[in-house]
Amino acid sequence: MxxxxxxxxxxxxxxxxxxxxxxxxxxxxxxxxxxxxxxxxxxxxxxxxxxxxxxxxxxxxxxxxxxxxxxxxxxxxxxxxxxxxxxxxxxxxxxxxxxxEEALLLDEFRLSASRGILGQTHLPEVDDFRINAGKKNEVIRISEINANLAMNNSRQIFAKTPGITIWENDGSGVQLGVASRGLSPNRSWEFNVRMNGYDITPDPMGYPEAYFTPPMEVVEQIEIVRGASSLQYGSQFGGLMNFVLRKPDKSTRFTAETINTVGSNGLFSSFNYIGGTEGKWNYTAYYQKRVGNGWRENGEFNTDHAHMEVSYAATNRLKLGMEMTYMTADTQQPGGLTDSQFEEDSRQSTRARNWFSTPWFIPSLYAEYLISPKTKLSWKAFGTFAERNSVGFMRPINVEDDLGNRQVDRDYYTTYGTELRLSSNYTLFGKDQTLMSGLRYFNGHIDRKQLGVGTTGSDLDYSVAAGDYRRDLDFSNINLAAFVENVFRFSDKFLVTAGVRVENIRSVMEGQLNVVNGNPQLLDQISRARSFALVGVGAEYHLTSGTEFYANFSQAYRPVLISDLTPPATTDVIDPNLKDSKGYNVDFGYRGTLFSYLQFDVSYFLLNYADRIGTIAQTREDGSIYQFRTNLGNSVSQGFEGYVEFDPVTALFGNSRFGYLHLFASLAFVDATYGDFEVTSVTNGQIQPKNLKGNQVENAPRKINRYGATYNLGKFSMTWQLSDIGKAFSDASNTELPNAAATVGVIPAYRVQDLSASWNLWKQHSLKAGVNNLTNENYFTRRAGGYPGPGIMPADGRTFYATLALKF
Missing domain, CATH: 2.60.40.1120 (Carboxypeptidase-like, regulatory domain)
Incomplete structure (x- = not known):
């Protein structure tokens, strides 16, 4: 402090x-x-x-x-x-x-704005201390889409972003589970998740699960840069997902806004915001309260979000700022279901004593300095002081709760880091070129306490009986990194980007794994130190003033995580030569805007995920069998991602006093399969080898299609959306028939529709309403092997919401 x-x-x-x-x-x-x-x-x-x-x-x-x-x-x-x-x-x-006025451009802009076509776009070539040229990226402008923002409805928010897989099992709207290109959506851990450019996960190098998501009412836009972001941001394979919060209003000294939402199952959300500019000072702050009972039984939630930002122009060239974000979320976890329970009544719950909470505090300091008109410097310092707490009955879902002592698991995160970036423009070949470079330091510590003997009650109580926690682990992680990337402009139409990133990671795991018959079982200290480099190259060719070809090759990696270093039992062995998973992403596409009524982005991608970590059975000299965690093999994802948005009214008639209609399609075909990947199982004391080659990667549907239509007439707007998602497998063995605990088995294909509308009553005020899951489809997107399951995690059925927004 x-x-x-x-x-x-x-x-x-x-x-x-x-x-x-x-x-x-x-x-x-x-x-x-x-x-x-x-x-x-x-x-x-x-x-x-x-x-x-x-x-x-x-x-x-x-x-x-x-x-x-x-x-x-x-x-x-x-x-x-x-x-x-x-x-x-x-x-x-x-x-x-x-x-x-620029006559043609102004006409196109007004028509586009009337249709709402600006809800999806892509980043400029260079902006905000980063290079985006030649990279597959999307920008989701939250204020320009019709969606249930109070509940962070990711199905609606990511509708126009092709290839996004979504786990829809968190009815509270706190945790976001998204991925792309055959990667796991588990709390978005294959993305490098940031807010305003800094980390908000527990530890992106060791435990990158996103337990915190900012309220969408305050998010100005979500920026997604696919795997090509690895040079500027490091891990993960999925790329960057950055939540950009609304900045202080620069047109007034003071503005205030209140957004209040009511909905099904006792939903009430109140979001309140102030901001403004006074002289050299900018300020903004918000507070959100959201409560509800959840769509399923035992699905109660109570969340509080608060944020403030203050910036000060110390001189004409120096700007200083600070941000602080705090969240507390108490959610009841209804648990999973067996397949028969899901078919009987997907709203039921057999877990009434399971709770989860995540107090989260993220402070940040930043400074920007203009060294010269062509060179500027950015510095950010940030930290995460947070917890992940759960209490409940954790046996398989087909085992009845015995109402005995519950299991208590608690994580404590203390992390801090800093990033320094330099942006410089210079002239070469008679053209303006851009050089971007940066340094990063990150220090993370996780104190993991698990297997605590909790109370026999049913409320949110993390009290632990004498003996504390049977598992008590410490994980520390230090990361040093440097990158440099350059845009070489050879003409007004053609440019090339090239860069390199150097990483150094030092990880240490130690502590107590369990207590057996009163005897502590201690882990031998596990240390990992490694250094490596990533390279990448991209290109852009502007075919017309509004369209461009882009291509990129970038290496990526996924570091060894805390879970990779935690053996399920002391008899298990961690490979002393366990390596980070490495690979690369390739993109080739064509994007842009044609005339004033057509916007598109179509591309081919390939993701090579090498040295995936897994467990294989081994035998000792005495014939005993143990589990050995090591790098087992690779997977390859490739396919097509396409987005197109079209306004037939503008195309045929130009202007219309009867309103405008815009249609969009977000399409993806994903072929995610394992290469040479050896696994084993033990049956009757015998090791049974198996190779997963050719199997579909788990949680990776081949078809991810979403369609929508928006009608605008003056101040009124209405949007219909359809998500059409193919089937997926919940395990790498591609098991079709579910087991008794419902943790493996097929995840069936599904279709779900949403309808939302908004009406701007006056210049400053609006009324919104909608129906999510319009046809009340009964479906699920996930089979959980552990918390918050185990078992099938049903998605929400039909729900309603209404929002009144007032601005002063």
Whole structure:
């Protein structure tokens, strides 16, 4: 906390000049018809200072040094304007600014906005201290889609992002389980999950499970960069998923918003937000309360989210900021079902005493410094101080709860890290080139306490009987990394990216594995230290002004996790030469916008996942059998991902007073299969070898198709969506028939529909409503082998919601 106090102290010291320096630049921005232009970006070039125009087109920048400046005013649909001015100390200067429309672009933008087609786009070539050129990526603009945001409905949110697999078993909306390209959706652990560019998982190098998801009401956009993100962000194979929160309103000193949602099964969500800009200061804060009973029995949840951000322009070139995020979520876990129970009544629950909670605190400090007009520096420091707690009856789901002592498992996470990035533009071959480089330090510690003897009660109680926890493990992880990547522009149409990342990882596992007959069983300390490099190359060719070909090859890896180093029994053996899983991603695609009514992105991908970690039976010299965890083999995922959005009304008629219709299809064919991958089982004391070659990777449906239609008329909008997902297997052996505990077996194909609508009552207020799972389909997406199951985890049936949003 000392660093936080120091930071606040620096803020207070730097705020002193605010009261002494009163330079003010005011202005009004209008178009050629003298109508006010709202939301225009107004930036003092070569500085970190900038605001936006308000509803009346007015803007104001305060408290900056006297001197000569260039003011840059820009907005999509208008020609960018540069206006030079001078200002003296304590002077108030007023400017009248007229923006000229870019006729064709403005027409396309207005038509697109009326259709809502901006809900899905992709990242610019270079932005925010990162290179995106040549990479497969998507940007989901949350405010521009119709969805049940109060419940973080991922089926609706990721509808236009092709190839996303979703586990729909968390009715509370707290935990997000998504993946792509045949990878496991288990708490999104194959993605590098970040918020505003910094880590929010317990330990991306050792335990990357995402137990925290920010409320979608405050998320401005979700950025997804597929495997090609590995150079700039490191692990995982799935790429980057970054939640970008709404920034402070730059057009006003103060704005407030309240979004309140009610729905089925006792759902109530209240989201409250404030933000604004005053001189050199920007601020924002939100609080969300969400409670409900859940669609299934024993599915109660109670969550609180809070966040604040404050930034300060210390000088024209230096910007300082801090963020703090806190979440607490108490959820009752209804457990899994057997296949017969699921067919009988998928809402039932035989686990009334299972609970889960995740208090989560994430502080962050950041600074941006403009070294020169072409070179800038970014620094972030962040930490995670959190817990993962569960209590319940953990036997197989076909075993009746004996109402005895429950099992208590608790994780304590203490992690911190920092990243430094440098962005520089330079001239080569007569073209502007971009160099990006960065350094990263991360230190993580996990204190894992499991197999505690809990109470015989049924409430949320983590009390442990004498003897504490039979398992008590410590996992430490230190990661040092450096990367450099460059954009080489050879012409206005063609560019190439190339880069390298160097990683050093040091992991240590030690502690007590179990207690047998009163005797502690201690683990021999397991240490891993390794260094390696990743390389990548990409390219982009702009066929037209709105379309481009892109291609990329990037190496990736998945580090040895805490679970890989934890033997189920002390007789099991961890390979002393256990390696990180490594491989690569390949993308080749074509994307862009044609005319004003067609947007698309179609691509081929290949993901090679080598040195996958698994367990194989071995025999000792005395004939005894033990389990040996090592690198067993590889899998390959390849296929097609396509997204297309089309507005037939605009295509046929141009403008329409009867509204606009836009249709989209998000399609993916995923062939995820194992290569040479040897596994074994033990039957009657004999080792039975088996090779998984040719088997479908578990939790990887071949077909992931989603379709939708949105109708817009003035302030009214309605969206219908259909998810059409193929069958998948829950285990690598591709078992068709389920076992008695329902932990293995096929996961059937399913189709589910959603309907949502919104109506902007006034400029600032809106009413939204919808039906999720419109036809009340009975389906599931996951068979859990352990918590929060075991067994079939049913998805929610039909639910309703209504939202009233007020902005002041």
């Amino acid at each position: 000392r660093s936080l106090y120091l930071f606040v102290g620096v803020f207070l010291l730097l705020s002193v000049p605010v009261f002494a320096q009163k330079n003010v630049l005011k202005g009004k921005i209008v178009d050629e018809k003298q109508l006010p232009v709202q939301g225009a970006s107004v930036v003092l070039e070569g500085t970190v200072r900038g605001v936006q125009s308000d509803l009346e087109g007015n803007f104001e920048i305060k408290d900056f040094p006297k001197g000569d400046y260039r003011l840059k005013i820009s907005l999509v649909g208008f020609e960018t304007l540069i206006k030079e001015f001078s200002i003296d100390e304590k002077e108030t200067k007023s400017l009248e600014i007229t923006l000229n």
